[in-house]
Amino acid sequence: MILLDGKKAKISILEELKEELLKLDRKLGLTVIQIGDDPASNVYVRNKGKMANDLNYNFNHIKLDDDITEEDVLALINKLNNDDIVDGILVQMPIPKHLDSKKIQNAIISVKDVDGLTDINMGKLAHGVDSLVPCTAMGILDLLRFYNLDVEKKNVAIVGRSDLVGKPLASLLTNNNATVTLCHSKTENLKEHTKLADILVVAVGKPKLINDEYIKEGAVVVDVGINRTEEGLVGDVDFEKVKDKVSYITPVPGGVGQMTVAELGKNTYKAHVLRKKKL
Numbered sequence: 001m002i003l004l005d006g007k008k009a010k011i012s013i014l015e016e017l018k019e020e021l022l023k024l025d026r027k028l029g030l031t032v033i034q035i036g037d038d039p040a041s042n043v044y045v046r047n048k049g050k051m052a053n054d055l056n057y058n059f060n061h062i063k064l065d066d067d068i069t070e071e072d073v074l075a076l077i078n079k080l081n082n083d084d085i086v087d088g089i090l091v092q093m094p095i096p097k098h099l100d101s102k103k104i105q106n107a108i109i110s111v112k113d114v115d116g117l118t119d120i121n122m123g124k125l126a127h128g129v130d131s132l133v134p135c136t137a138m139g140i141l142d143l144l145r146f147y148n149l150d151v152e153k154k155n156v157a158i159v160g161r162s163d164l165v166g167k168p169l170a171s172l173l174t175n176n177n178a179t180v181t182l183c184h185s186k187t188e189n190l191k192e193h194t195k196l197a198d199i200l201v202v203a204v205g206k207p208k209l210i211n212d213e214y215i216k217e218g219a220v221v222v223d224v225g226i227n228r229t230e231e232g233l234v235g236d237v238d239f240e241k242v243k244d245k246v247s248y249i250t251p252v253p254g255g256v257g258q259m260t261v262a263e264l265g266k267n268t269y270k271a272h273v274l275r276k277k278k279l
């Protein structure tokens with residue numbers, strides 16, 4: 001069994017990106033809007049800031065009170081959309097319930113939508129048009145590529161159909177000629193689907209949901225889940241139970257999570273390039 005080391009792949013991706021950034025005539029700007037003080041969000045934003053620092057980006061963390069009105073959030077996004085030195089904008093989720101998250105996400109102009117979650121970018125991805133792709137989905141494909149694992153002609157099962165991970169990943173892998181089965185909580189006989197998979201991706205959010213009974217001998221397993229438990233951070237896959245059956249597997253932590261942050265750095269650069277093309 002070989003570990004799919006997200007840290008290693010991340011370093012390589014960021015080194016390559018730094019070469020491209022040297023050719024630009026200004027620092028890129030990435031703005032993260034956080035609403036409220038969710039502890040997990042604080043950690044995620046801090047990690048994004050570290051990555052941005054490493055890439056010498058102008059990182060702007062705007063932290064708003066959790067009672068802010070939707071009107072004020074939309075006005076802020078509008079201002080950032082029109083600010084030429086801001087290349088990428090993202091709103092850290094979750095946001096307080098009184099705010100319409102879809103509406104707020106869609107207020108970001110699509111060429112600055114570094115999370116790739118606006119309807120425009122999700123639509124482009126589904127249509128196979130070059131666009132800003134959600135970071136975790138792109139990170140999974142890049143991690144597989146780093147280990148020379150080609151997805152073309154492979155049977156891939158994805159467990160979890162969220163807008164954040166499962167759905168964009170299904171489009172991305174389909175665009176790359178994989179045969180994709182997208183499973184979810186209403187899927188009957190989940191095991192029958194997952195056992196056919198050459199590559200199994202699990203993005204559910206339930207600790208150790210997937211054990212050896214769900215896996216084909218020699219499969220590649222990508223565990224996206226991040227669950228805080230008494231034993232610390234664990235994935236959706238029971239690592240100990242499957243490790244002798246798989247050919248490759250991501251650790252949690254140290255797997256997909258590392259890639260997600262790296263892809264945000266890449267998307268900020270891509271957003272800059274896309275916007276320059278449009279001007």
Ligand code: NAP
Pocket residue numbers: 136159160161162163164165166183184185186187190203204205206224225226227256257258260
């Ligand atoms: P989500 O929005 O809650 O979606 C979970 C998905 O799992 C849904 O599609 C749900 O089906 C499906 N599901 C739930 N129980 C199931 C079951 N027993 N069998 C099969 N499918 C089931 O979660 P998410 O945002 O995609 O995140 C999933 C996990 O990935 C979480 O642990 C999250 O922390 C982690 N995550 C990690 C990264 C990273 O960078 N590593 C990034 C994003 C998320 P329905 O659609 O039918 O409800």
